[in-house]
Amino acid sequence: MTYPLLAGIRVIESSAFIAAPLAGLTLAQYGADVIRFDLIGGGIDYNRLPMMPGGRSLYWTSLNKGKRSVAIDIRKPEGRDLLRALVTAPGPEGGILLTNVPTPWLLHKALVGARPDLISCTIEGNADGSTAVDYTVNCATGYPMLTGDGTRAKPVNHALPAWDLACAYQAAFGLTAAILRRRATGEGSEMRLALSDVAFSAMSHLGVLAEAELLAEERRSIGNDIYGAFGRDFATADGERVMIAAVSARQWRALAETCGIAEAIASIEAALGVDYSREADRYEGRDIIASLVKRWVEARSLAEIASEFDAGGVCWGQYRSVRELIADDARVSTASAIFDEIETSGVGRHRAAGATIRLSDMTRGETQPAPLLGAQTDEVLSEVLGLPQTAIGALHDRGVVAGPEADPLFPQRGEVRSFAN
Amino acid sequence: MTYPLLAGIRVIESSAFIAAPLAGLTLAQYGADVIRFDLIGGGIDYNRLPMMPGGRSLYWTSLNKGKRSVAIDIRKPEGRDLLRALVTAPGPEGGILLTNVPTPWLLHKALVGARPDLISCTIEGNADGSTAVDYTVNCATGYPMLTGDGTRAKPVNHALPAWDLACAYQAAFGLTAAILRRRATGEGSEMRLALSDVAFSAMSHLGVLAEAELLAEERRSIGNDIYGAFGRDFATADGERVMIAAVSARQWRALAETCGIAEAIASIEAALGVDYSREADRYEGRDIIASLVKRWVEARSLAEIASEFDAGGVCWGQYRSVRELIADDARVSTASAIFDEIETSGVGRHRAAGATIRLSDMTRGETQPAPLLGAQTDEVLSEVLGLPQTAIGALHDRGVVAGPEADPLFPQRGEVRSFAN
Numbered sequence: 045m046t047y048p049l050l051a052g053i054r055v056i057e058s059s060a061f062i063a064a065p066l067a068g069l070t071l072a073q074y075g076a077d078v079i080r081f082d083l084i085g086g087g088i089d090y091n092r093l094p095m096m097p098g099g100r101s102l103y104w105t106s107l108n109k110g111k112r113s114v115a116i117d118i119r120k121p122e123g124r125d126l127l128r129a130l131v132t133a134p135g136p137e138g139g140i141l142l143t144n145v146p147t148p149w150l151l152h153k154a155l156v157g158a159r160p161d162l163i164s165c166t167i168e169g170n171a172d173g174s175t176a177v178d179y180t181v182n183c184a185t186g187y188p189m190l191t192g193d194g195t196r197a198k199p200v201n202h203a204l205p206a207w208d209l210a211c212a213y214q215a216a217f218g219l220t221a222a223i224l225r226r227r228a229t230g231e232g233s234e235m236r237l238a239l240s241d242v243a244f245s246a247m248s249h250l251g252v253l254a255e256a257e258l259l260a261e262e263r264r265s266i267g268n269d270i271y272g273a274f275g276r277d278f279a280t281a282d283g284e285r286v287m288i289a290a291v292s293a294r295q296w297r298a299l300a301e302t303c304g305i306a307e308a309i310a311s312i313e314a315a316l317g318v319d320y321s322r323e324a325d326r327y328e329g330r331d332i333i334a335s336l337v338k339r340w341v342e343a344r345s346l347a348e349i350a351s352e353f354d355a356g357g358v359c360w361g362q363y364r365s366v367r368e369l370i371a372d373d374a375r376v377s378t379a380s381a382i383f384d385e386i387e388t389s390g391v392g393r394h395r396a397a398g399a400t401i402r403l404s405d406m407t408r409g410e411t412q413p414a415p416l417l418g419a420q421t422d423e424v425l426s427e428v429l430g431l432p433q434t435a436i437g438a439l440h441d442r443g444v445v446a447g448p449e450a451d452p453l454f455p456q457r458g459e460v461r462s463f464a465n
Numbered sequence: 466m467t468y469p470l471l472a473g474i475r476v477i478e479s480s481a482f483i484a485a486p487l488a489g490l491t492l493a494q495y496g497a498d499v500i501r502f503d504l505i506g507g508g509i510d511y512n513r514l515p516m517m518p519g520g521r522s523l524y525w526t527s528l529n530k531g532k533r534s535v536a537i538d539i540r541k542p543e544g545r546d547l548l549r550a551l552v553t554a555p556g557p558e559g560g561i562l563l564t565n566v567p568t569p570w571l572l573h574k575a576l577v578g579a580r581p582d583l584i585s586c587t588i589e590g591n592a593d594g595s596t597a598v599d600y601t602v603n604c605a606t607g608y609p610m611l612t613g614d615g616t617r618a619k620p621v622n623h624a625l626p627a628w629d630l631a632c633a634y635q636a637a638f639g640l641t642a643a644i645l646r647r648r649a650t651g652e653g654s655e656m657r658l659a660l661s662d663v664a665f666s667a668m669s670h671l672g673v674l675a676e677a678e679l680l681a682e683e684r685r686s687i688g689n690d691i692y693g694a695f696g697r698d699f700a701t702a703d704g705e706r707v708m709i710a711a712v713s714a715r716q717w718r719a720l721a722e723t724c725g726i727a728e729a730i731a732s733i734e735a736a737l738g739v740d741y742s743r744e745a746d747r748y749e750g751r752d753i754i755a756s757l758v759k760r761w762v763e764a765r766s767l768a769e770i771a772s773e774f775d776a777g778g779v780c781w782g783q784y785r786s787v788r789e790l791i792a793d794d795a796r797v798s799t800a801s802a803i804f805d806e807i808e809t810s811g812v813g814r815h816r817a818a819g820a821t822i823r824l825s826d827m828t829r830g831e832t833q834p835a836p837l838l839g840a841q842t843d844e845v846l847s848e849v850l851g852l853p854q855t856a857i858g859a860l861h862d863r864g865v866v867a868g869p870e871a872d873p874l875f876p877q878r879g880e881v882r883s884f885a886n
Contacts, residue, residue: 049642049654061712066670070635074642088713093693093745094676102679103693106672152825169780171802171823175716179696180782183708184794185625188689189786192613192621199698199706199784200613201689204606206627209667213634214491218822220641221470221495227648233470234825241821244797246630247787248804248818249487251527253797255515256787257815258523263787268609268622272514272524275600277620285620287604291482292509295596324514359590361601363620365610366668366677366684373605376665376674381592383669394675397666401639402592404573404655 066212115418302356418447487633521811536839723777839868
């Protein structure tokens with residue numbers, strides 16, 4: 045679904061990989077007109093795995109839903125001029141650039157002369173401009189030594205590009221805040237956001253850095269246990285696996301009552317002089333608690349556990365594979381308010397998420413698919429730059445722009461000005 | 466550091482745990498006046514680990530930097546009225562509620578009568594209102610079976626609360642977008658954001674769901690390898706460990722040249738009919754490539770590797786523990802534009818991150834520490850509600866409000882109206 049919260053705002057995106065495209069996707073799914081500048085034939089992330097057999101990337105098409113694509117040959121000076129013109133085109137809600145490709149001729153300082161109220165957000169690896177990606181940032185955070193049974197000799201990387209996600213949503217926030225400021229004062233903003241700063245600032249906000257600095261304690265890997273409270277994974281009688289969390293006192297009471305261990309717990313508390321209603325005591329006593337919970341869980345099937353846990357208000361979840369998730373979980377079906385069934389060119393019909401925040405008083409639109417490369421070249425050049433059709437045709441003839449590419453699923457639909465030309 | 470991008474905006478926060486406090490922190494560090502409502506004596510997350518020996522939580526103080534705290538007894542009807550009045554107080558930039566505690570008397574519908582342009586953002590576990598936390602969402606995503614050497618029988622939880630982080634920054638974005646809308650149209654917004662939707666939407670945006678649905682392929686755990694490109698961890702001659710990434714073609718060329726394996730690679734490419742300048746081929750041939758890189762890395766010390774990799778433009782990072790990170794990495798020192806040394810009551814001096822986005826044309830302020838509970842009770846009641854000192858004094862006398870609590874490091878500084886009273 046989409047919501048027109050940012051309707052009227054025009055963002056030019058020059059991006060690759062995850063953080064910047066996802067920031068643009070976020071703006072697009074809340075109604076901004078996000079226009080991707082694409083290289084003719086696609087940029088460096090256009091063919092990333094996973095790929096459809098017919099040759100379209102599910103990675104690229106998933107990250108670029110609901111954007112418009114303008115295909116330009118920026119090796120030609122005329123192509124660079126066009127892209128700069130798109131970024132600095134007039135209109136109170138234009139003049140916004142989102143990028144992680146700090147091309148010298150597309151830097152803020154190269155554009156602000158043409159549009160003094162320019163807003164730009166540049167995502168970079170490190171704040172000094174050096175390269176970093178999620179994986180090379182993550183290894184510096186200490187988390188791989190804390191994940192799973194990770195150790196210094198055998199660290200465990202996360203598979204989820206968590207820092208990219210956090211970076212993307214912060215960039216979307218920053219651009220929106222800068223638009224607020226521009227509306228109030230007329231001033232633009234030059235913003236830079238480093239992936240490594242995203243990671244280290246989050247570690248500060250979670251107290252992890254202060255712990256290392258002030259307590260001189262090195263947090264150790266605790267496997268699948270939740271730090272600071274009670275929670276871990278358990279096997280069921282029928283070979284499934286569940287995660288159980290008792291972070292709040294309410295969750296803890298629900299767990300102890302549902303598993304029928306409240307009396308045993310009370311005896312242990314009395315014997316040891318602890319109080320498991322306190323999170324820190326639960327964390328300290330996690331192995332004792334787990335041994336009681338384990339006995340209850342391993343004697344029951346998943347269905348029995350689900351029924352009793354849901355009735356008792358226990359905070360829990362089942363471990364599922366991605367295929368099981370999409371096959372069975374209503375939260376990723378079209379019964380969810382955030383998932384739609386969409387038709388992506390070159391891909392086909394599939395489920396896709398839209399805006400994650402739900403607004404009760406605003407009409408939601410449908411999630412829009414990713415464009416074919418250059419699908420909106422002509423309409424954008426006409427709408428945003430006011431170029432007449434003859435001028436646009438001449439740009440095509442000189443190879444400065446292209447589009448749309450042929451749809452791999454329907455190559456016969458290829459336009460006269462396809463990429464095959 | 467902080468930036469006054471959102472100066473003038475007033476947000477009332479009723480929150481616990483990670484996502485909602487971090488959303489409020491984000492708004493606060495970009496200049497919003499974020500006023501935490503706190504229970505007298507602290508809410509359910511006030512004493513979360515890690516704790517200072519003197520009894521102040523580094524978790525809580527890290528997540529609540531730069532906010533104001535008003536301590537109210539909401540078991541008393543008068544306390545509830547006060548909190549409602551704070552949320553709905555007049556002023557064009559007030560009337561904003563951020564919460565993950567869906568108290569019936571503090572719901573949007575219970576407040577909008579008093580302030581029709583109310584903006585509220587409620588973070589919840591699942592969209593149906595049922596409980597979920599990062600850990601019980603994560604087990605449903607399939608990622609624990611893909612992390613480390615995770616399997617169905619032995620899934621690996623992430624240690625970083627990644628979904629909480631993504632949720633927080635989206636909430637900050639959503640509130641800012643809703644403020645934009647209100648400034649333009651005068652309309653408020655009722656927003657709900659479920660942690661599980663944050664996870665599942667991100668999986669859609671990364672192409673992981675489409676892969677499972679359309680290709681019917683179950684992504685397998687690949688240890689520390691990067692999916693879809695080349696990258697993994699290697700041991701150095703002196704017992705350190707590095708992560709090396711060759712995602713882009715440029716990163717790949719830099720790695721092959723710096724390790725002196727370009728010729729060997731060319732021979733292998735010719736022999737196997739592959740082209741490792743293509744990401745997908747690199748991924749397919751990752752074990753072959755890794756065997757060549759391993760020989761080079763394991764023959765050199767970290768210092769030698771660092772020197773050659775940096776000179777050659779290789780994308781890499783060193784595995785560090787959190788203590789090593791804070792001791793040695795300039796990116797988390799006050800040489801970084803985002804870290805300041807701050808003094809937190811009950812904690813002492815320590816490094817802390819501020820706003821992650823850097824603005825070139827705006828004066829940065831210093832990162833502000835977390836308040837003592839109720840530290841701003843009187844000033845907020847006076848400023849926001851216009852209550853005279855006599856009325857505020859009477860509220861203290863009736864136990865409806867309190868503050869500030871005594872500073873554990875300087876108990877003698879305790880105020881007359883301390884929590885000890």
